[in-house]
Amino acid sequence: MNKVIKYVIFAALFLMALWFSFYTEPLSVRKEREALKQYKPEQLVEHYWMTGLSDLEANALEVGNFITALQNDSQALRENSGRVLGIGSNVCYVLKGEADDISFADNEFHFTLHGIEFTIPAKYIFGNTARDACGWFNIDDFQNTMDFNAVSACMNQRIKDLVIGDKVQHAAEYTKCRFCGSIEVKPDAKSVEELTLYPYILELQ
Amino acid sequence: MKRFFHHTLLSFVLLLLLSSSTSCSNHSETSKGKIAVVISTLNNPWFVVLGEAAVQRAEELGYEAVLFDSQNNPSKEQEHFDNLLSSGYKAVLFNPTDADGSAVNAKAAARAGVGVFCMDREINEPGACVTQILSDNYSGCIQLGQYFVEVMNGRGNYVEILGIVGDNNTWARSRGFHSVVDCYEDLHMLAQQTADFDQNKAMEVMESMMQANPNIDAVFCGNDAMAMGAYQAVLGAGKENHIKVFGFDGAEDCVNAIREGKVEATGMQFPKTMAITAAELADRWLKGERDLPKKLPVAVELVNGMNVSHYGHFGRLD
Amino acid sequence: MNIQTLLKKPVVKPLIALLLMCIIMTFLSENFATSDNMFNVLRQTSVNLCISVGMTLVILTGGIDLSVGSVLALTGAVAAGLTRDGIELTSIDTFVGFTFWGGCFAALLLGGLLGGFNGFLVTHFRVPAFVATLGTMTIARGLTMLYTGGFPITKLGHGFEVMGTGWFLGVPMPVWIALVIILFFAFYMSKTRTGRYIYAIGGNEKASLLSGIRTGKVIFLVYTIAGVLSAVAGLLVTARLDSAQPNAGTGYELDAIAAVVIGGASLSGGKGSIWGTVVGALIIGVLNNSLVLLNVSPFWQQVIKGLVILLAVIMDRYSNRK
Numbered sequence: 057m058n059k060v061i062k063y064v065i066f067a068a069l070f071l072m073a074l075w076f077s078f079y080t081e082p083l084s085v086r087k088e089r090e091a092l093k094q095y096k097p098e099q100l101v102e103h104y105w106m107t108g109l110s111d112l113e114a115n116a117l118e119v120g121n122f123i124t125a126l127q128n129d130s131q132a133l134r135e136n137s138g139r140v141l142g143i144g145s146n147v148c149y150v151l152k153g154e155a156d157d158i159s160f161a162d163n164e165f166h167f168t169l170h171g172i173e174f175t176i177p178a179k180y181i182f183g184n185t186a187r188d189a190c191g192w193f194n195i196d197d198f199q200n201t202m203d204f205n206a207v208s209a210c211m212n213q214r215i216k217d218l219v220i221g222d223k224v225q226h227a228a229e230y231t232k233c234r235f236c237g238s239i240e241v242k243p244d245a246k247s248v249e250e251l252t253l254y255p256y257i258l259e260l261q
Numbered sequence: 262m263k264r265f266f267h268h269t270l271l272s273f274v275l276l277l278l279l280s281s282s283t284s285c286s287n288h289s290e291t292s293k294g295k296i297a298v299v300i301s302t303l304n305n306p307w308f309v310v311l312g313e314a315a316v317q318r319a320e321e322l323g324y325e326a327v328l329f330d331s332q333n334n335p336s337k338e339q340e341h342f343d344n345l346l347s348s349g350y351k352a353v354l355f356n357p358t359d360a361d362g363s364a365v366n367a368k369a370a371a372r373a374g375v376g377v378f379c380m381d382r383e384i385n386e387p388g389a390c391v392t393q394i395l396s397d398n399y400s401g402c403i404q405l406g407q408y409f410v411e412v413m414n415g416r417g418n419y420v421e422i423l424g425i426v427g428d429n430n431t432w433a434r435s436r437g438f439h440s441v442v443d444c445y446e447d448l449h450m451l452a453q454q455t456a457d458f459d460q461n462k463a464m465e466v467m468e469s470m471m472q473a474n475p476n477i478d479a480v481f482c483g484n485d486a487m488a489m490g491a492y493q494a495v496l497g498a499g500k501e502n503h504i505k506v507f508g509f510d511g512a513e514d515c516v517n518a519i520r521e522g523k524v525e526a527t528g529m530q531f532p533k534t535m536a537i538t539a540a541e542l543a544d545r546w547l548k549g550e551r552d553l554p555k556k557l558p559v560a561v562e563l564v565n566g567m568n569v570s571h572y573g574h575f576g577r578l579d
Numbered sequence: 580m581n582i583q584t585l586l587k588k589p590v591v592k593p594l595i596a597l598l599l600m601c602i603i604m605t606f607l608s609e610n611f612a613t614s615d616n617m618f619n620v621l622r623q624t625s626v627n628l629c630i631s632v633g634m635t636l637v638i639l640t641g642g643i644d645l646s647v648g649s650v651l652a653l654t655g656a657v658a659a660g661l662t663r664d665g666i667e668l669t670s671i672d673t674f675v676g677f678t679f680w681g682g683c684f685a686a687l688l689l690g691g692l693l694g695g696f697n698g699f700l701v702t703h704f705r706v707p708a709f710v711a712t713l714g715t716m717t718i719a720r721g722l723t724m725l726y727t728g729g730f731p732i733t734k735l736g737h738g739f740e741v742m743g744t745g746w747f748l749g750v751p752m753p754v755w756i757a758l759v760i761i762l763f764f765a766f767y768m769s770k771t772r773t774g775r776y777i778y779a780i781g782g783n784e785k786a787s788l789l790s791g792i793r794t795g796k797v798i799f800l801v802y803t804i805a806g807v808l809s810a811v812a813g814l815l816v817t818a819r820l821d822s823a824q825p826n827a828g829t830g831y832e833l834d835a836i837a838a839v840v841i842g843g844a845s846l847s848g849g850k851g852s853i854w855g856t857v858v859g860a861l862i863i864g865v866l867n868n869s870l871v872l873l874n875v876s877p878f879w880q881q882v883i884k885g886l887v888i889l890l891a892v893i894m895d896r897y898s899n900r901k
Contacts, residue, residue, distance in 0.1 A: 077681025083667055086674040142397060142558030143534060182440045183403050196555040200360070200385045200429055202436070205399040209440060327874060335731075335820050336827070340623055344871050347615030361733030362822035365744070427731045455729060 095203055097210040104192040105214065112190055112256060113236045116152040119169050123247070130246055140243075141188050141195070147243055148189035151253070152236040158260065160227035167233060173250040176237070176258070178220045178227075186211040186254040189238030212254075219258050230260040293322075294351040296543060299329040299341050301358045301382070305458070305486055307512050307532055308356065310575045311380060314536035315354045322544045324351075333425075335362040342366040345375075352376040352543040354536070359427045360385050376546045378539040381532070383429045387555070392542050394535045394557045398430050401528035401561025402437030402509065408526050408563055409442060409481065409507055416447035417478035420470050422491060424458040424483035431455075434483050434509055451477060456487050463490030471498055479505040485515035485527055492523055511564060511575060519569045526565035532575050535559055589843040589850075593858040593891070600865050608872045616868065618751055622819075624864030625757035628857065629812040630831055631838040632764050633805030635856040638839050639781045640801050641848025642701060642708035647809040647835055648828035649719035650693045655813030656723050658686035659732040659823035662739070679738025686810045693719060694806015698799035716832070723825050733822040743818030753815050760808065765853040777801060781848030838863055841891040862891070 117125075117137055125133040134140070138147040155167040155174070163179040187193055187208040198204040223230070237255035241248055296319045300312040312328050319326035329345070331338035335358050345353065346369065353370055355377050357363035367377045367389035379393040413419070421438075424431040442448050451474045456463035463482060471477060471494065480495070482488040488508025495504045501523065508515050511529030518524040542553055564572045571578055604611040630647045637644045662682035666675040677685065693715060700711035745752040768774035776797050779787040788794045812831075817823045842859030844851025866887055870880045 073680075073684050076678065077684050078665075078675055078677045081674050081676065083669060083672045083674045086676075141400075142395075142560060143538065144531070144560035144562075145397065145400075145558065146560070180441070180444050182406075182444070184400055195558065199387050200383055201395060201399065201556070201558075202429060202432055205433060205436060208399075209436075212440075334826070335822065335824055336816065339819060340619075340867070340871070343619040343623065344616075344868070347613060347619055348610045348872070359731055359733075359822065359824070362731050362820050362824060364733075365819070365821045369744070426729050 095206070097203070097206045100193075101207060101210045101214060104190070108190065108192055109256060112150060113152060116150040116236050119151055119153040119172070122149065122151055123170055123172070126241075126248070127246055130244075134243075139188050139191055141184065144243070145188075146240040148185055148238055148240050150189050150236065150238055150256075152257075154232070154234045156232040158230055158233045160224075160230070163224075165227070165233070172248055175250065175252050176220075176235070176255055177252065178224050179216075181212045181216050181220075181254065182208075183212070183240075183254070184208045185238045185240045185252075186215060186256070189240075189254075190256070215254055215256075219255050223258070223260055232261040234259040293324050294547065295349060296324045296326045296352045296354060296540070297329060297341075297345045297350045298326055298354045299331060299338065299345075300356045301331050301338075302333045303328075303330045304333075307485070307510055307530075307575065311356060311532040311536050314533040315380065315540050318537045318540035319354070319543070322540060324544075331358050333358055335359050335366075338363060339366055342369060346370060346373050350375060351547055352378065354378050354380055354539045354543060355390070356380045357382045357384050359425075360429045362427065364389055376543060378543050378546075380535050380539045381430070381530070385429070390555075391546055392539075392553050392555060392557055394538050394542070394559060396430070396530040396535065396561050397558040398433040398509070398528075398530075398561065399437040399440075401530070401563070402434045403441055404561070404563040405481075405507060405509065405526060405528050406438045406441030408565055409438070409479070410445055410448070412505060412525055413448060413479060415445050418449050418451050418474070418476055419479040419481060420451050420467075420474065420477055421453040422463050422466055422480060422482045422487050423453060423455040424487070426455055428458075431483050438481055456482075456490065458484050458486055460486040460490035463487035464494045467491040467494035468497070471495075471500070477504055479507065479525075481507045483509060485510035485512035488515055488524055488527065489518065492518065511572065513573070513575065516564060516569060516572055519564060519566060522566065526563060528561040529564045529572055529576070530561055531559055534576070588852075590852055590855045590858055592894075593842055593855060593862060596891070597858050597862050597865065600862065600869070604865070604869050604872070608869070610872055611869070616872075618754070620861075620864050620868045621754045621757075622751045623867070624860050625751075625753040626812045626815050626819075627831070627834050627838060627860045627863065628757040629760055629808050629815065630835040631842075631856045631860045632760055632853060633808035634832075634835040635839050635842075635844060635851055635853055636764070636768075636777060636801045637708070637805050638836070638844050638846060639777050639848055639851050640798055641781050641784065642798070642802070643712065643836070643846070644694075644697065644802065644805045645709065645712040645832050646693065646697060646715035646719055647805065647812075648831040649716045649723065650690055650806055650809040651813040651816060651828035651831060652823075652825065653693070653719045653723045653726070653813070654686040654690045654810035655817035655827055656727050656732060656823040656825065657689055658682040658814055659735050659739075659817050660726060661685055663732060663735055679736065682738075683814055686814055687807055690806040690808070690810025690813070691803050692806070694803040694809070695799065697806065698802035701802060702795040702798050727823065727825045729825055731822045731824045735817070735821055735823075739814075739818040739821060742814065743821065753819065756811065756815065760811065761853060761857055768853055773797060773800070778849060781850070783849070834860075834863060837888045841888060859891075862887075 134147050138149055140147050153169055155169045158165055158167040165176040165178060167174050193207055195204050235255050236257040237253040239251045239253055298312050298315045300308050303309050316326040316328050329341040331341060338358050353375060357379060360383055364384050364386035367384050367386060370377045371389050377390045379390045381396060383393055383395055384390060423435060452470050454466045456466045467480060480491050482491050485508040488506050492506045495501050506524045508524055508527040511527055515524055515527050519527065546553060610616055634644055661677040662679055665677055697712050697715050700706045701708050742752055747755055776792050779792060780794050780797055784794055816827050838860035839851065839856050841862055842855030844855060866884060870883060
């Protein structure tokens with residue numbers, strides 16, 4: 057009798073342990089709930105893009121002013137208008153202007169302004185310039201840098217899809233452009249000869 | 262019984278004398294306090310430079326600095342934190358072993374009022390650290406990726422060897438690289454494996470990948486130790502004139518290999534800059550400053566055959 | 580039971596060594612004899628204590644269990660994985676979520692299964708314990724890598740947090756868990772029939788079998804217990820780190836064997852005690868702690884630890900012969 061009682065007690069304990077061990081719920085419900093917790097940089101980028109573009113353009117530097125300030129007092133320029141991600145990083149600025157000699161070759165738009173050769177990439181857009189120049193995002197607000205870098209990827213994708221978009225199709229026909237975009241220069245540069253521009257606004261005629 | 266007493270006593274005292282003579286502590290009576298430098302592993306010279314630069318700068322600033330080796334083991338790291346929290350250390354210059362697993366240790370330190378300054382590797386726990394000083398691996402690998410595309414002329418087959426998968430740096434580097442290289446349809450990744458940032462493992466992994474994929478043109482490794490291992494494998498297979506090797510870190514042996522044309526490029530991280538910055542921020546924090554940035558990226562510079570003469574000794578030569 | 584018989588107990592020698600160590604360390608380092616540090620040592624030793632108790636039972640029967648470290652890792656990973664992610668059954672659109680207790684229960688069950696597998700190999704197939712547990716060690720490590728994909732499993736929630744970092748009545752949780760296990764098994768070994776059988780089998784397996792002891796069943800039970808205790812250790816490690824590391828437990832079997840041997844057990848079985856092992860584990864824990872407090876280079880620490888283990892065993896053999 058003893059043995060039977062022992063086994064019954066064990067079985068009862070086992071079943072009780074099982075009862076407290078797990079629960080079930082429909083998989084679809086759980087997936088929905090988990091999806092809401094996922095990090096979505098697109099929403100963040102969209103928010104700033106919708107609300108911040110006009111301010112960005114208003115505060116942007118005219119190319120001519122930029123060159124003069126760079127030559128005369130690059131330190132003041134950097135402190136007033138430049139954005140640096142961290143130690144040793146390049147300085148990012150937002151520039152605006154108009155040019156009337158725009159051409160397209162090799163997946164890139166080219167134009168010259170104030171003696172600087174500008175390149176606007178249309179297909180291969182990567183890097184953190186667009187994210188860092190606008191000043192909308194602060195690395196301290198992100199839990200880890202991968203999330204922060206995902207914002208760059210999002211910005212670049214947006215530039216490729218919306219700003220450049222289908223302008224590539226009739227690229228050869230355009231001659232004039234009005235732009236507002238981000239550039240990057242080395243920390244100790246006093247002059248530049250060529251710049252790669254990642255545009256926030258691009259109007260072609 | 263008596264003899265046992267004597268034997269035990271004698272042997273233990275001998276052992277302690279031995280250990281005292283090999284200990285590396287610097288007891289300075291006028292120090293401003295103790296700072297611990299906890300490094301993930303001292304097996305890799307890059308981390309040795311990081312740790313020693315941190316200790317040196319902390320000592321220059323007037324603190325007593327002690328170096329701890331976590332041996333790539335979060336349990337060992339936890340033991341170190343247990344010990345340093347109960348031994349009166351005021352700040353920790355911390356190189357974590359795992360972005361999530363080390364969070365517990367940083368939190369315990371923060372709760373005890375000890376300032377944690379992360380170096381090189383990130384912890385996914387906002388608020389546990391005062392400042393995190395990180396290499397901008399993402400941008401660094403974007404530069405590397407761009408150079409990779411140039412060297413490969415936009416076409417070819419390559420394989421990727423990843424570092425420790427629990428380290429955010431591994432993924433930052435991989436994603437930075439891919440954000441560029443994936444845009445080019447004629448560049449194909451044939452395989453992606455991890456070798457845990459270890460040179461030997463990377464050699465074995467590369468050998469296996471070369472067996473499985475005879476038409477590899479290039480290999481991108483998440484750090485220089487693995488790049489050197491991969492190069493050994495390539496050399497062993499006699500393909501050193503065909504397969505191009507890319508690394509990341511700026512380790513001494515890799516930079517020399519670039520000088521000799523064996524490795525194509527690497528990204529120079531600046532361990533000394535990171536360590537010195539960490540020590541200086543800790544000093545400011547201990548003096549009462551509270552307005553310090555939470556994250557401080559340090560830019561990475563591309564080192565290739567053309568500019569390698571400017572680099573060496575884990576930094577710039579000029 | 581008077582003072583004389585008490586002093587003759589085998590646990591006394593390692594205990595005196597431990598006390599001597601503590602006294603010497605108190606003079607050598609100002610941070611040793613603080614309550615913070617003492618609790619650190621106890622907390623750090625709690626994992627080894629759990630494994631060593633199981634190892635004591637196994638070694639008493641004349642066997643050995645090399646798989647404890649890998650079982651620790653696998654059970655810890657399974658507990659973490661089930662608690663955090665549950666099981667998704669897509670074909671019937673059901674999600675099976677595990678509570679913290681469920682994760683623990685699953686880990687203990689798995690540990691028991693793996694231990695039972697060892698026991699089965701040793702008793703049924705007559706595989707030497709060294710080889711059998713070596714095989715299980717490798718298989719379990721491989722399964723851990725498969726299950727985790729090489730990634731640590733993190734962010735495990737409140738239950739693990741309390742288990743790893745919680746305090747109860749002024750004593751850390753891991754220490755309580757180790758204490759309960761020690762008390763239970765000390766009682767088990769000295770007061771129950773099976774406990775006495777374990778000693779008998781270790782002393783002379785054939786004689787025990789002939790005198791009617793079901794040696795097969797007892798040995799099977801012993802390995803299963805070792806597996807369950809490894810699972811407890813796995814839960815503790817996972818809780819302390821708030822993450823299940825795929826490389827957890829590597830080399831822990833050596834520390835456990837060292838604790839058992841320093842505690843006075845014989846590797847051929849039949850001689851040893853739970854309390855001896857406890858003292859042995861504490862000696863290793865205090866030694867680890869001392870070397871770190873004295874700032875000894877980590878490379879020298881390995882050398883010194885090895886020397887101490889050898890010395891302890893030689894002392895024991897030497898004084899026994901006299």
